[in-house]
Amino acid sequence: MALEKREKRPPVTPMMIEEEAALRNGSRGLPPGPWAEAAGPRPRTTERHIAVHKRLVLGFAVSILALLAVTMIAVLLSVRFEECGAAADGPPRAGGNGTLSGVARQPPGAGQPLGRPEEEARGGEAAEEEEEEEEEWQRRRELPPWARPRLPRHLRPLHYNLMLSAFMENFTFSGEVNVQLEVRNASRYIVLHAHRMHIEAVRVAEDKLAGGVRVARTFFYPQTQVFVVVLNRSLEVQRSYNLKIIYNALIENELLGFFRSSYVLHGERRFLGVTQFSPTHARKAFPCFDEPIYKATFKISIRHQATYLSLSNMPVETSVFEEDGWVTDHFSQTPLMSTYYLAWAVCNFTYRETVTKSGVVVRLYARPDAIRRGSGDYALNITRRLIEFYEDYFKVPYSLPKLDLLAVPKHPYAAMENWGLSVFVEQRILLDPSISSILYLLDVTMVIVHELCHQWFGDLVTPVWWEDVWLKEGFAHYFEFIGTDYLYPGWNMEKQRFLTDVLHEVMLLDGLASSHPVSQEVQQASDIDRVFDWIAYKKGAALIRMLASFMGHSVFQMGLQDYLTIHKYGNAARNDLWNTLSKALKRVGKSVNIQEVMDQWTLQMGYPVITILGNETTDNIIVISQERFVYDSDTKPKDPARGDSSYLWQIPLTIAVGNTSHISSEAIIWVSNKSEHHRIPALEEASWLLGNVNQTGYFRVNYDIRNWKLLINQLTRNHEVISVSNRAGLIDDAFNLARAGYLPQNIPLEIMRYLSEEKDFLPWHAASRALYPLDKLLDRTENYNIFNEYILRQVASMYLKLGWPTNNLNKSLVQASYQHEELRREVIMLACSFGNKHCHQQAATLISDWISSNRNRIPLNVRDIVYCTGVSLMDEDVWEFIWMKFHSTTAVSEKKILLEALTCSDDRNLLNRLLNLSLNSEVVLDQDAIDVIIHVARNPHGRDLAWKFFREKWKILNARYGEALFMNSKLVSGVTEFLNTEGELRELKNFIKSYEGGAAVSFSRAVETVEANVRWQRLYKEELFQWLRKSLTQ
């Protein structure tokens, strides 16, 4: 699953709205529509029954005899087919006499408070029985099986037959599911997930004997989202039974489960229905054992009007047309798979297709106009190549005969890797080369690489439980870089961009005392969303990269091949991976206990800072120590019983020794103690030490001041002796060590000085990102101009050298010019945002040209910078012009940067106007409103406005985004992370006090961040300014 694009990125001032390609943030979810609205009409039961069984009815004349016979046999074998005659509106009957099941009804307006289930809907007798039963469990001091957070393990589903009818005209559907069950332990209860549906009939039959098992009663238990079938006798061990459930539900307006979405074609609104089951929403579309461990095979049939087509994980085997314009598609049976990867869609899209070398049919389905324009061709083409790449890399063929990519107008995530039917939100898969920047292309590419990796890591081999969601998400995120390198070998994604976009990014988060381990315990369904966060994705990916480098990439690859081969069609936990990788290492004669090493990294939160002291050595001995890195050392550790001092890691440290012209790399030194002595050969008087070669490790490195000075000297004299990734690493480490108080404030600024000679993109990018938090700490201070002046001086000469791009960029979009264009963009962004006069002039000229000619000739790759600079420098007319363009454009990527540009204004009235408009769904899409508020907060002129707006509208915002945890935490951190005065900290704490519950994790992170900001101001601000003053007068 790819989360939405990450918003937090370093435009050094609000003028810069840098699109950061690889960062897809967890803006999880659009707000659910109000429940009331979703409670539409349901199909009349009788009508639907006729429809579902129409073909049976057609043979009425012939079957009347058969029917009699069947009835006789049924009576003889005591088959009790339970039906809820009273149907949708009457109270279900309790199954007191054993013939009819008590069929529970959970109204599809079930936003009901989670209370006792269905109390009033059941007859008194059933309620009594239930009470007795609960007392019985209490006596046993056990929770009843339906009240436990996980499903009881006495049953296992082997196969599901699922027959659905989709009624697009009133957004309802009906279904019949037949589950073949294997009994592991005898029990009277069948407990499975079902949520927000109306169940009409339930039958349990023993497979072999075709005999029925009487259903005593059934009920929903909403607290755990389960449906319970209580039987009159126990199911017997090692026998297999068939559970049949007939139900109906809504095609929701909320973007989870089986939901609807729409688009406009030729002035006409068209609807589609599509599913999103991960992590716990399959239970909203059919009753099932909705935990990843319950893998089963599925055979799906979908009945729909013939004006639509239907899609699912597998290809259609047969389609049966009916006279009344309906058709039923029967799909082939799936391999063993988890419920959350099941998917289907009912739409009237068209497609283009391609076939891989191994014969996999790949289709891209989208709205007909997009297909006609060829907007899906790029995705289709790279998908074919990527399947071939993964098949070769993993040595495991793609498992299904086809893969459909479905581009939908609305989706709660950027994309979802359903097996054989992956779903993407349009702006993450459709691409029109004539208006797309490099970053947009990169973004689309990486989402596709990510989802395709999941076809192996996720779909084929599935984590046992959600605590290890990082296993699949960490791999998919890591492979975004490996797969993109395969498509564009010159881009060096894994060696370079990974550092800034993943490693540096997540170390910011994980350096807070309120972080959490990458493996997180989860029980309740409601907690599961919480584990899909940046720590799982980015720290997961960073740990995997560290593992790959200390194992060696070819051994790592072999290990992955074994892991996938051993566990295919099954589930695996992290220890399964560690064992397989340890064995692969053993085969090449190396012995590392990977589980022991990795447990420290996955079960402990945070990461270490290594300090290397070399200047007091005798006999080439250096001292290496480790401690947990935290930004605010005053904050108490989250777990007071532990204390920070007990955090230890086994660290694969590499050290290079260098002098002005030469660098030598040493083998890995495993550091596992608080402090260790190591001998380093060839350590001369003037040589420097550099730890964590190419920043493959997930930690920071600090040195004694003498060594820092030697490194700075090296960078100034000949920076190319040190690798590109190490240059970026030194910059990021220095800025963050200084921010946390481990290092004097001048060191990072001294390092920056060499940048005037730096021709590579990555170190500039690292510097620009690292400057961002510092800039936000200073941008409202009296002496800000001293800082501003210093940065401008560092940027000036490179800005002159590189100049501005021309508009012909796209012809070379995917060629090696990527690095150069990205560098130019980065430098222009720094120049314009710190006030380089030429840059401002250039931006103003381009905007004026656009307004006067009404032709947008602004180069694609810098449009966002130009728009933002124009809005901030020029008068209100420009703001109105951009506002008008925002309304008139239909291109998604363009719309977004126009909206963000509006937040760059210096005019507080305009900013207020924009904030107020942001909550109007007619004007600003719900998912974009948060971006507006966050971007206003980044603008020093708007920070207090956004902060005030956030507090005043919190109730509305929380109601809108509260369920989407990612969205909410993005908003909370986006609005608060730049607060840095005692007064603002007080405001924040008071606000949290006055607000009850919810978003607690985001708020504790916010308090910690602001406390660290305040502390930095108090302790280090003056030191920094003193050094800057001195430096500027020299």
Ligand SMILES: [Zn+2]
């Ligand atoms: Zn994913």
